[in-house]
Amino acid sequence: MQNIRAFFLAVSGIAVIALVAVLTASLTAAFAGMLAIFTGIRLLSSRLKPVPVRATTAKPENMRVWNDGRGTIIDL
Structure with missing residues (x-):
């Protein structure tokens, strides 16, 4: 009995x-x-990384519009 108890x-x-x-x-x-x-x-x-959002639209800096008397000229 002692051996069985020790085994378990x-x-x-x-x-x-x-x-x-x-x-x-x-x-x-x-x-x-x-x-x-x-x-x-x-x-x-x-x-x-998040893409930065622009608050204002980018205006083209180099666009010129003028009237020379014969019509409107748009210089891009």
């Missing part, structure tokens, strides 16, 4: 240690995966 105690101890090892490995893998995803998102978001 040893087997249950080994099972608990194995369960803790599997839990630790799975949590480590989950943490590494989340870290990789967050690093990738941070890398991509730093490259995607």
Whole structure:
């Protein structure tokens, strides 16, 4: 009876240690995966910078319009 009890105690101890090892490995893998995803998102978001929006339209500086008496001249 003593040997059977010792055997079951040893087997249950080994099972608990194995369960803790599997839990630790799975949590480590989950943490590494989340870290990789967050690093990738941070890398991509730093490259995607917003395009600045202009408040006013760009007026062409070099366009000249005048009338010489014979018609309107538009110099682009």
